Amino acid sequence: MPIAPDAAHPHGTARYRDMREAIDRLREELPGKFEVTKEGIVHDMMSPGGPHEVTAARISRRLESVMPENLLAHTGTPDVEHEAEGIVRHPDVIVLDWDDLDVETSLAPHTLLAVVEVVSRSNPDNDWVSKTRDYPLMGIPVYALFDPRTGTGAVLSGIHSTPDGPRYAVREDFVYGEDVTIASWTISTEGLPRYA
Template sequence: MTIAPNGASRDALQYQAMRDIVERIQDNVPGKLEITTEGIVHDKLSPGGPHELTAARVSRRLERVMPEGLLAHTGTPDVEDIARGVLRHPDVIVIAEKDMEVEDSFDPRSLLAAIEVVSRSNPDNGWVGKMRDYPLLGIPVYVIFDPRTGEGAVLSDIHPTASGPRYASRKDFVYGEDIAIGDWTISTDGLPRYA
């Protein structure tokens, strides 16, 4: 659910005000808050077991096939592009260890991939909002896992459009298939579904 006005004409002061609001109230509201190109989005429910288990399994599977020095990181901090007024929290990020040596949010341009496990309470955040924001932030690969349906998509090849940068390539998959995330292939077998 978007709880702030459209940010199309947002300036640096407006973004900082939204950032301050998110920092101030995040610990007192259930779920998580993110700042998107549309405003502040509130994912009302904290992720449950199937969501967290999917992120953990995908992270582990990726780390088994990636070279030393790369991580499939779950957790904090967020990725942030202050100039674009966007603060996002992917469920898993593929990033070099050296690019994690920062005090604040990660630079989204340092990510090799962002992975999202679709939320039961706000699926449009993964399928619409992040699909719009991640190419804008320069994240080269975006992978969506949807435990509601047991399907997902790998998006890549950012290209310019009249509406801003978008992913040009989309490869849909169903759970059980092997998928390529950048240069690495993992199985999607055994990933949990929402009941």
């Protein structure tokens, strides 16, 4: 749910910095996940738990079991930030080189090989709509969505230019139980939990 004005305001850079500082303060006081998008600050009020966290952890482990040793499927912090576009996102799983994780601040999107989102029960449009727009704009080459509401998902890739800006050209849908390929790595979706 957007709770602040558009970052692309005529004074966009200053407004973006204000929103960035605001989410850093809010994280200390309120539960949930805060991000900055083109619409403003998004707050997913529900702290992820249960099926959401189990799905992210299983995907992380499964990816790491098939990736080279120098890569990591990370489920922690930091944020991914594209200041020029006024976007801060906090993916559920990020795939990157171990060396690129060694930063004091936010990660640069160009260091990521893929991101994975487990669709939020309380704000699914943030994952299916806003992030589908923001991640290619940030230059993230592969975006995988796992949706515990429906037991389905999609892998988006092939960034290309459109009149509305960069978008993913390729969408590969899957249902839980099938194998899915994220970037160069194929994993099982067997046994992933669903929301009750």
